[in-house]
Amino acid sequence: DADVTQTPRNRITKTGKRIMLECSQTKGHDRMYWYRQDPGLGLRLIYYSFDVKDINKGEISDGYSVSRQAQAKFSLSLESAIPNQTALYFCATSDSRTRTGSIYEQYFGPGTRLTVT
Amino acid sequence: LAKTTQPISMDSYEGQEVNITCSHNNIATNDYITWYQQFPSQGPRFIIQGYKTKVTNEVASLFIPADRKSSTLSLPRVSLSDTAVYYCLVGDRGSTLGRLYFGRGTQLTVWP
Numbered sequence: 001d002a003d004v005t006q007t008p009r010n011r012i013t014k015t016g017k018r019i020m021l022e023c024s025q026t027k028g029h030d031r032m033y034w035y036r037q038d039p040g041l042g043l044r045l046i047y048y049s050f051d052v053k054d055i056n057k058g059e060i061s062d063g064y065s066v067s068r069q070a071q072a073k074f075s076l077s078l079e080s081a082i083p084n085q086t087a088l089y090f091c092a093t094s095d096s097r098t099r100t101g102s103i104y105e106q107y108f109g110p111g112t113r114l115t116v117t
Numbered sequence: 118l119a120k121t122t123q124p125i126s127m128d129s130y131e132g133q134e135v136n137i138t139c140s141h142n143n144i145a146t147n148d149y150i151t152w153y154q155q156f157p158s159q160g161p162r163f164i165i166q167g168y169k170t171k172v173t174n175e176v177a178s179l180f181i182p183a184d185r186k187s188s189t190l191s192l193p194r195v196s197l198s199d200t201a202v203y204y205c206l207v208g209d210r211g212s213t214l215g216r217l218y219f220g221r222g223t224q225l226t227v228w229p
Contacts, residue, residue: 004160040221042204042218042219042220042221042222043161043217090160090161102151102166103217104151104166104206104208104217105163105166106161106217107163108159108162109160110159110160111159111160113158
């Protein structure tokens with residue numbers, strides 16, 4: 001979805017480095033999510049935020065932190081990157097104010113391919 | 118979250134109708150069924166959502182029998198560009214837990 005952008009699209013970093021992945025959206029949605037996807041596996045939720053003051057851990061939050069700087073921006077940080085954090089990272093949004101307000105209708109960004117060497 | 122089971126892979130040819138079935142025997146009363154499509158190195162894309170009977174949009178149809186223990190995503194007249202992984206998700210769309218369980222999905226390959 002072009003209304004959800006992620007930067008950078010690709011990143012190679014070394015073990016122990018701090019790295020930040022950024023997500024911006026112009027959809028006006030209040031809810032934002034970070035997922036990671038490993039080859040051959042489904043997506044796993046890292047963190048999610050239902051509004052600017054709300055941050056929740058997902059399934060695999062260890063080693064990650066997030067910041068919701070504004071309704072439209074949600075950043076994911078790896079404080080000290082390790083090789084098993086090599087993966088494809090996706091940001092997603094959803095809108096609680098639609099008719100269904102469903103978390104099951106999410107809109108994903110293009111992904112960031114992160115490699116930790 | 119209701120567990121879902123779907124085939125790991127399916128093959129089809131251009132122009133054919135493809136039906137991907139998802140089993141969800143433990144579906145709860147408040148659960149909806151949602152399907153996503155994911156192309157390689159792209160984020161999943163919401164396709165369709167339904168609760169019972171039939172839902173149709175410009176992309177696909179979703180058939181849900183009365184007992185709701187399974188559902189079928191139907192893609193009419195597929196093309197090469199429909200080659201993707203398709204995920205079936207089941208859950209309470211009013212949930213505030215945040216988490217979606219994508220599983221491994223079904224890899225659909227369309228051949229010329």
